[in-house]
Amino acid sequence: MRYRPIVTGPRKDAQKFIAQNRAATFHYSISERYEAGIVLRGSEVKSLRDGRADLSEAYAAVERGEVWLRQLHIGAFFGARAFPHDERGLRKLLLHAKEIRYLERCVMREGYTLLPLDLYFRDGRVKVTLGVARGKKVHDKRAAIAARTEDREALALVRAHQQRASRRTS
Numbered sequence: 001m002r003y004r005p006i007v008t009g010p011r012k013d014a015q016k017f018i019a020q021n022r023a024a025t026f027h028y029s030i031s032e033r034y035e036a037g038i039v040l041r042g043s044e045v046k047s048l049r050d051g052r053a054d055l056s057e058a059y060a061a062v063e064r065g066e067v068w069l070r071q072l073h074i075g076a077f078f079g080a081r082a083f084p085h086d087e088r089g090l091r092k093l094l095l096h097a098k099e100i101r102y103l104e105r106c107v108m109r110e111g112y113t114l115l116p117l118d119l120y121f122r123d124g125r126v127k128v129t130l131g132v133a134r135g136k137k138v139h140d141k142r143a144a145i146a147a148r149t150e151d152r153e154a155l156a157l158v159r160a161h162q163q164r165a166s167r168r169t170s
Helices: 022-027 042-049 097-108 138-169
Strands: 016-020 028-038 059-063 066-070 091-094 112-122 125-135
Touching (some): 022 138, 028 097, 059 097, 097 112, 097 125
Antiparallel strands (some): 016 112, 059 066
16 A cells, blocks of 8 residues: 655646736726636746746737737746746647637637636646737726726725724723
């Protein structure tokens, strides 16, 4: 009978976010989301484990039946000085052929683009959430800001009222 060691670290199946593109949901309306694998070199994965990634300028493109991630910045890894990776190079995304064909049709429609929304580890592998997005107009962004401000002020009023009520009962 073999004994297995007890693992006391974080769960292996838990998702660990590396980077998120928070501005994407403000500037674009996301209609669909897809999870994709990404082809990386060892030094890139080690840099991602250190959290050196930036998704702010990244986008995806479908070319010749393959999906490529462009402008994703992964910082250089100190231990790979002899053979460093390209910090803003092309990176291939791994999706099913049926999904690639569907995404290609979506991007061909007017105004739609593929954006990476977040980058994370799942079961030790790096995954990307791709969003099929359409750009928002300026008035839509203003309406979102106004709604957010209104919600924030209403919540502040409710909290102030609750604090006054709790002081009276004390």
